[in-house]
Amino acid sequence: MLRLAHSPSPSAGTVKIALSILCENPNRKTGLTTLFHEFVRESLALEPGVEWIVFAGPKQTWTIDDPRVRVVRDFPANDRLQMRLLADHFRVPGRARELGATVLLTVGFVPLRKTLPTVMHMLSLQHLDRSNRVGFLRQFYRRWMARRGFTDAEMIVTNSECARDQILADEPYCGERLFVSYEGLQHAQFHPRSEPDEAVAVEEKFGLRPDYLLWVSNFYPYKQAVLLLEGYALLEPALRNSMPLLMVGGDWENRVELAKARARTLGILDDVKFVGWVGDEWLAPLFRQARIFALPSREETFGRCVLEAMACGTPCLVNDIPIMHEVTAEHAEIVDFRDAQAVAAALRRLISDAALRENLRSAGIRRADDFSFEKLTRERLNIIRAAAGQVAR
Numbered sequence: 008m009l010r011l012a013h014s015p016s017p018s019a020g021t022v023k024i025a026l027s028i029l030c031e032n033p034n035r036k037t038g039l040t041t042l043f044h045e046f047v048r049e050s051l052a053l054e055p056g057v058e059w060i061v062f063a064g065p066k067q068t069w070t071i072d073d074p075r076v077r078v079v080r081d082f083p084a085n086d087r088l089q090m091r092l093l094a095d096h097f098r099v100p101g102r103a104r105e106l107g108a109t110v111l112l113t114v115g116f117v118p119l120r121k122t123l124p125t126v127m128h129m130l131s132l133q134h135l136d137r138s139n140r141v142g143f144l145r146q147f148y149r150r151w152m153a154r155r156g157f158t159d160a161e162m163i164v165t166n167s168e169c170a171r172d173q174i175l176a177d178e179p180y181c182g183e184r185l186f187v188s189y190e191g192l193q194h195a196q197f198h199p200r201s202e203p204d205e206a207v208a209v210e211e212k213f214g215l216r217p218d219y220l221l222w223v224s225n226f227y228p229y230k231q232a233v234l235l236l237e238g239y240a241l242l243e244p245a246l247r248n249s250m251p252l253l254m255v256g257g258d259w260e261n262r263v264e265l266a267k268a269r270a271r272t273l274g275i276l277d278d279v280k281f282v283g284w285v286g287d288e289w290l291a292p293l294f295r296q297a298r299i300f301a302l303p304s305r306e307e308t309f310g311r312c313v314l315e316a317m318a319c320g321t322p323c324l325v326n327d328i329p330i331m332h333e334v335t336a337e338h339a340e341i342v343d344f345r346d347a348q349a350v351a352a353a354l355r356r357l358i359s360d361a362a363l364r365e366n367l368r369s370a371g372i373r374r375a376d377d378f379s380f381e382k383l384t385r386e387r388l389n390i391i392r393a394a395a396g397q398v399a400r
Contacts, residue, residue, distance in 0.1 A: 020056055021056045021057075021058065021109075022056060022057055022058070022109045022110065022388075022391065022392055022395055023058040023059070023060065023106075023107055023108050023109045023110075024057065024058070024059050024060070024108065024109065024110055024111075024112055024391060025059075025060045025062070025099070025103035025106070025108035025110070025111045025112065025123065026043065026047070026059060026060070026061050026062065026111075026112045027062040027095055027099050027111070027112075027113055027114075028040075028043050028061060028062065028063050028067065028069075028084075029062055029063070029064055029067075029082060029083070029084045029085065029091050029094060029095055029099070030084075030085055030091070030095070030113075030114050030115070031043075031067065031084060031085055032084065032085045032086050033064050033066050033067040033068065033084045033085075033086055034086060035225065035257050035284070036257075036284065037225065038190075038311045038312075039114065039130070040068070041193070041311070042190070042191075043061075044069075044070060044071060045191055045193065045380040045383075045384075046191075046380070046383065046384055046387065047059055047061070047071055047076065048071055048380075049191075049380045049381055049383075049384035050384050050388055051071075051073055051075060051076070053381070053384055053385065053388070054388060057075065057388065058075045058076075058077075059075060059076045059077065060077050060079060060103055060106050060108050061076060061077070061078045061079065062079050062081075062082060062094075062099050062102075062103075063078055063079070063080055063084070064080065064082070064083055064084025064085075064086070064091075065080050065083070065084075066084070067080075067084045077106070079102065079106075081098075081102070082094035082095075082098060082099060095113075095116070095118060096116075096118045096119040096120060097118070097119065097120045099111075099118065100118045100120050100121060100122040100123060101120065101122055103122070103123060104122040104123055108123055109123070109124075109395045110123055110124045110125070110126060110161075110391055110394050110395045111123040111124070111125045111126070112125075112126050112128070112391065113125060113126070113127050113128065113156075114127070114128045114129075114130060115127065115128070115129060115130075115131065115149070115152060115153065115156065116152040116153075116155070116156050117152075117155060117156040117159040117160050121159060124161045124394045124395055124396075125156075125159070125160050125161055125394070126160065126161065126162045126163075126164060126387075126390060126391050126394045127156045127157075127160040127162070127163050127164070128163075128164050128165070129153065129156070129157075129163055129164070129165045129170070129174060129308075130165065130166055130170075130308050130309070131308060132170060132173050132174070132306070132308060153178075154178065157174070157178040157180075157181040158180075158181070160184065161184065161393075161394035162184050162186065162390050162391070162393060162394040163181060163184050163185045163186065164186050164188055164387060164390055165185065165186070165187060165188075165308060166187070166188060166189060166190050166308050166309040167187060167189065167308055167309050167330055167333055167334070168187055168333060169308070169329045169330040169333050170187075170308035170309070170330070171185060171187050186386075186390050188383055188386040188387050188390070189309070189377075189378055189382075189383065190309045190311050190314065190378060190383065191378060191379055191380030191381075191382065191383035191384070192311075192314055192315065192318055192375060192378040192379060192380065193380065194318065194375075194379065196287070196290070196291050197290075197291050197294070197314075197315045197318040197319050197375070198291070198318060198319065199295065199318070199319055199320030199368075199372055201292075201295050201296075202292065205292050205295065205296065206296055208292065209289075209292050209293065209296045212289065213253065213280065213282060213293075214280070215251060215253055215280065217296040217297075217298070218249070218250060218296075218297070218298040219250055219251050219252065219253045219296070219297055219298065220239065220250050220251070220252045220253070220297065220298065220299050220300075220301060220354070221252075221253050221255070221293060221294065221297035221299070221300045221301070221316075221321070222235060222252065222253070222254045222255065222256065222300075222301055222302075223255045223256060223290065223293070223294075223300070223312050223315075223316075224255075224256045224302065224304070224312060225256045225257045225258075225259055225284075226256055226257065226258055226259045226262035226263050226266060227259050227262070228259075228260075228262065229304060229305050229306050230256075230302075230303070230304045231303040231304060231305055231326070231344060232254070232262065232266045232303070233265070233266060233269050234303045234344040234345065234347070234350070235252075235301050235303045235344065235350070236252075236266065236269050236270050236273060236275065236279070237269075237273065237347040237350070238344065238347045238348075238349075238350025238351050238353075238354065239252055239275065239278075239279075239350070239351070239354065240270075240273040240274070240275045240347075241347055241348060241350075241351035242351055242354060242355065246354075246355070246358060247275065247278040248278070249358075250298055250299070250354075250358060251278050251279070251280060252275075252278060252279045252280070253280050253282065253293070253297070254266070254279060254280065254281050254282070255282055255283075255284065255285055255290075255293065256283070256284060257283065257284040258283070263281060263283075266281070267279075267281060290315065291315070291319055294315060294316045294319035294321045295319045295320065295321065297316075297321050298321075298322070298357070298358070298364070299321070299322055299323070299324055299354065299357050299358075299364075300312075300313070300316035300321045300322070300323045300324070301323070301324045301325070302323070302324075302325045302326065302331075303325075303326050303344035303350075304325075304326055304328075305326060305328065305344075306328065306330075307328070307330050307331070308330065309330065309334060310325075310330060310331065310334055313325055313331070313334055313335060313339070314334060314374075314375055314378060316371075317335065317338070317339075317371030317372065317374055317375045318371070318372065318375035320368045320369075320371065320372055321368070321371070322339070322340070322357055322363075322364045322367035322368055322371070323335065323339040323340065323367070323371065324339065324340045324341075324342065324350075324353055324354065324357060325339050325340070325341055325342075326341070326342070326343070326344045327341050327342060327343045327344075335371070335374065336370075336374050338367060338370035338371050338373075338374050339367060339371070340353045340356070340357060340367070
């Protein structure tokens with residue numbers, strides 16, 4: 008893996024970065040939304056020589072107002088998929104060059120009409136697994152774009168060693184241009200210190216007292232919501248009654264209704280509360296008031312929500328996949344979610360063993376301290392400058 012010798016300094020020359028966030032659906036917030044905003048915000052604070060051209064959809068949320076950030080809203084976002092693809096591949100590159108961009112920053116592709124040095128984020132490897140059932144055309148497009156990007160991007164950024172290993176197993180030739188830069192964490196938001204009357208506010212808003220089991224994720228197929236429900240259903244009714252399951256997250260292809268139907272079949276619908284997506288201001292309080300956070304996902308390149316839960320002092324139960332070992336540094340209960348009995352046993356253990364929960368809480372907080380958006384920004388600005396030829400590779 009290529010590593011840079013030093014982080015960029017405030018004395019580095021001006022770099023004007025074009026960033027397309029059009030790949031985001033304006034109606035559904037994801038981890039990319041946070042990444043885009045925090046990266047830009049931190050870069051403005053760290054380097055006076057950084058300027059941005061942000062391509063956002065007409066109704067897409069962009070909250071940073073700064074003289075060094077120009078927002079272009081001439082092209083559609085991902086709620087108009089075909090028009091967005093045409094824009095990202097053919098119109099955005101030319102417009103970015105016209106506006107004086109030094110380098111283009113993308114997620115998952117290099118434009119077919121490439122006009123600038125391109126740094127490609129590769130933060131999802133779903134195209135490698137047919138079981139994700141994203142559809143033939145979408146699967147073909149993602150795999151084609153990924154392979155083209157691995158060939159044509161000046162630099163490639165992924166967010167874990169596990170993801171790097173998967174990429175190199177499939178595309179070994181790109182190793183000298185491939186960087187690992189871990190995700191950041193908003194420490195001002197995600198911390199273990201409860202606000203006054205926080206438990207009361209959570210109960211009034213969501214109808215649950217503290218010590219519930221928490222899920223936070225959009226209901227994508229690979230998140231495997233049903234496996235959590237099946238393990239939870241094996242708990243004794245009294246345990247479920249003492250620890251209801253709160254499921255927070257946006258719908259995807261009617262997956263929320265499928266999860267509700269499964270909960271009904273399992274006889275646990277009264278113990279499970281589906282609340283949809285919630286405002287950012289509620290996420291940290293929900294983590295802090297939970298007894299356990301669970302993520303049964305079968306694949307992640309990082310898993311930001313686990314890090315957020317750990318930072319809030321919430322013990323985590325995660326699926327036994329390599330990335331969960333890497334991100335948690337083993338400071339979580341790790342179980343194969345395909346084994347419902349093992350999931351139920353892990354939940355019982357976490358419910359009953361206060362010492363175990365306290366060990367996971369304290370170790371998780373320490374682990375979360377290893378991640379920050381300042382570190383992410385310094386690393387990725389260095390990579391972007393390298394792509395623009397401004398620092399030694």
